[in-house]
Amino acid sequence: MRLSFERQKKIGGFLFTLPFVIGFFLFFLYPLIQAVIFSFNELVLTSTTFELQPRGWENYRYALQVHPEFTRTFVEVMVQLLTRLPLIIAFSFFAATLLNQEFRGRALVRALFFLPVIMSAGIVMRLETSDYSVIMLEASRAGAIFGGNALRSLLGDSGYMPTWLLDYVVQAAESLPVVIRSSGVQILIFLAGLQSIPREIYEAVSVEGATPWERFWLITFPMLSPLILTNVIYTIVDSLTAMNNQLVVLIRDTMLRGAGYGASMAMAMIYFVAIAIILLIVYRLISRRIFYYV
Amino acid sequence: MNPATVRRLNEWTVSVLRTILLIGICYIILLPLINRLSTALMSVEDLYDQSVRWIPRNPTFRNFQLVWVHMEYVKAFTNSFLLALTTSVLQVASCTLVGYGLARFRFPGNGLIFGAAIFTLIVPPQLVIVPMYLNFRFFNFMGLLGENSINLIGTYWPFILTSLTGTGFRNGLYIFIMRQFFRGMPRELEEAAFIDGAGLFRTFFRVMLPGSVPGLIVAFLFSFVWQWNDYLYVTTFMSNRTFLPQALEAAPGRIGRMLSQTDALASSSGFLDNHFYSLINNAGMLLIILPLLILYIFMQRHFVESIERTGIVG
Numbered sequence: 001m002r003l004s005f006e007r008q009k010k011i012g013g014f015l016f017t018l019p020f021v022i023g024f025f026l027f028f029l030y031p032l033i034q035a036v037i038f039s040f041n042e043l044v045l046t047s048t049t050f051e052l053q054p055r056g057w058e059n060y061r062y063a064l065q066v067h068p069e070f071t072r073t074f075v076e077v078m079v080q081l082l083t084r085l086p087l088i089i090a091f092s093f094f095a096a097t098l099l100n101q102e103f104r105g106r107a108l109v110r111a112l113f114f115l116p117v118i119m120s121a122g123i124v125m126r127l128e129t130s131d132y133s134v135i136m137l138e139a140s141r142a143g144a145i146f147g148g149n150a151l152r153s154l155l156g157d158s159g160y161m162p163t164w165l166l167d168y169v170v171q172a173a174e175s176l177p178v179v180i181r182s183s184g185v186q187i188l189i190f191l192a193g194l195q196s197i198p199r200e201i202y203e204a205v206s207v208e209g210a211t212p213w214e215r216f217w218l219i220t221f222p223m224l225s226p227l228i229l230t231n232v233i234y235t236i237v238d239s240l241t242a243m244n245n246q247l248v249v250l251i252r253d254t255m256l257r258g259a260g261y262g263a264s265m266a267m268a269m270i271y272f273v274a275i276a277i278i279l280l281i282v283y284r285l286i287s288r289r290i291f292y293y294v
Numbered sequence: 295m296n297p298a299t300v301r302r303l304n305e306w307t308v309s310v311l312r313t314i315l316l317i318g319i320c321y322i323i324l325l326p327l328i329n330r331l332s333t334a335l336m337s338v339e340d341l342y343d344q345s346v347r348w349i350p351r352n353p354t355f356r357n358f359q360l361v362w363v364h365m366e367y368v369k370a371f372t373n374s375f376l377l378a379l380t381t382s383v384l385q386v387a388s389c390t391l392v393g394y395g396l397a398r399f400r401f402p403g404n405g406l407i408f409g410a411a412i413f414t415l416i417v418p419p420q421l422v423i424v425p426m427y428l429n430f431r432f433f434n435f436m437g438l439l440g441e442n443s444i445n446l447i448g449t450y451w452p453f454i455l456t457s458l459t460g461t462g463f464r465n466g467l468y469i470f471i472m473r474q475f476f477r478g479m480p481r482e483l484e485e486a487a488f489i490d491g492a493g494l495f496r497t498f499f500r501v502m503l504p505g506s507v508p509g510l511i512v513a514f515l516f517s518f519v520w521q522w523n524d525y526l527y528v529t530t531f532m533s534n535r536t537f538l539p540q541a542l543e544a545a546p547g548r549i550g551r552m553l554s555q556t557d558a559l560a561s562s563s564g565f566l567d568n569h570f571y572s573l574i575n576n577a578g579m580l581l582i583i584l585p586l587l588i589l590y591i592f593m594q595r596h597f598v599e600s601i602e603r604t605g606i607v608g
């Protein structure tokens with residue numbers, strides 16, 4: 001007997017998503033719960049099994065109060081994220097509008113813009129942060145091109161700028177290469193969004209006599225606003241879980257060479273809760289201001 | 295000036311500004327690659343010489359030769375390639391099924407499963423890597439086998455199992471991409487196929503899958519690249535086998551030992567220092583990136599075009 005379309009669709013939904021549901025419980029939720037338990041214990045490995053020695057909140061106390069660098073690195077990582085996030089979002093938005101225009105060699109330029117996605121992962125980034133000549137070259141060349149000090153004296157001498165703003169501008173200019181190289185996926189997402197805005201809307205407002213400036217703020221920006229949320233979340237997750245993130249490196253070092261599994265799990269747990277809270281706040285803040293077209 | 299000339303002048307200015315801007319950005323993007331290439335081709339004297347910036351004065355392939363031999367490149371490449379291909383094919387397959395299920399079926403729990411997929415993305419892998427290691431080291435189907443656990447560490451199974459179930463590295467992202475892609479496809483296609491007598495799975499394989507190739511390419515490229523560059527999972531689950539990242543990490547030490555034994559002058563003159571290892575590292579990194587670059591050159595057209603059509607927008 002053949003089931004009706006509707007009925008088949010209900011069963012089909014379960015069938016298609018079943019692999020992930022199994023995997024989610026087996027290979028994700030179960031280890032996650034274990035991680036929570038481990039963070040309150042010390043883990044001792046034997047050849048046939050592993051044992052847990054309860055330590056209460058000791059691991060957390062160690063991470064927050066005893067470990068010489070955890071808290072400082074934590075704050076540094078968060079501050080770095082806060083300064084870079086607006087830059088990455090603004091740059092990728094801008095780059096996407098550029099790449100969406102018609103010009104010769106567009107295909108080549110687009111391919112180049114997404115190249116960093118290929119090159120910036122895992123081992124390459126890890127070695128990059130430790131490689132001697134790369135550090136030296138980056139330091140000398142980035143300084144020459146964007147001239148942090150030159151910029152500072154140029155803007156600072158006029159005396160109109162408050163110091164905090166000056167600091168931010170100089171820092172922004174100096175981190176420009178990093179910003180550009182970590183915007184690949186975000187540009188891709190914005191570009192996809194730009195392509196999906198119906199041409200008719202632009203034609204309609206042009207007929208009404210809107211200037212390009214008005215077109216941007218009345219149509220492009222609101223139509224892309226849901227993607228700003230997507231991109232903000234992607235950027236936060238991407239930069240906080242990257243292999244060369246200082247805190248990730250620190251957690252790894254604690255596990256392999258430092259105070260052991262329990263302490264590193266406690267650190268990872270604090271970090272994870274912080275990421276979750278940040279995402280929640282950002283989501284609340286931005287989603288209220290989003291314009292949904294459909 | 296008449297209005298037409300003003301407009302032409304305007305357009306011309308815009309295009310010149312745009313060109314300058316794009317060239318500048320492309321320069322910044324390509325800089326590390328060019329740096330690496332020029333450093334990898336240098337001899338040690340060049341690296342010390344302050345007057346040598348871009349073009350090596352004594353270009354040499356010696357760094358590449360050394361690293362090729364001591365990384366055991368062919369072996370490491372084969373291992374990495376097989377692993378990346380297997381996992382990415384399995385991951386794309388499972389994430390496509392799940393993405394389709396989430397996009398086109400209304401059933402209780404749909405939203406919850408989608409939320410779970412996104413949730414897997416925000417958990418740092420470092421948090422769950424130790425419990426995952428232990429689960430695969432003492433694998434017993436969550437206690438079903440009791441004391442008789444199996445050791446899956448050192449085999450491909452951890453990768454196969456997580457890939458098949460769409461819980462591998464960043465698989466939530468591929469589920470998201472495929473879901474958005476299927477949501478953008480016309481509903482009429484499916485209904486027509488069903489009326490013609492095709493079942494759910496036949497409709498999926500014959501009608502929906504061929505239409506989703508661009509989405510598949512995007513997910514595949516991401517998946518392949520991230521597995522290729524992965525360091526965390528291969529060292530945790532398969533430390534007994536050499537993949538490219540581990541091979542590169544071991545290479546400078548081996549080369550140093552080899553040179554200090556065969557070349558007395560090199561070791562006594564302080565020749566084996568950070569500068570020298572940096573040349574080796576740069577050559578090695580290029581050898582790791584090169585296959586990805588070739589893959590990207592072949593797929594980039596599809597990649598860029600299809601990302602536009604995936605309608606990640608929702």
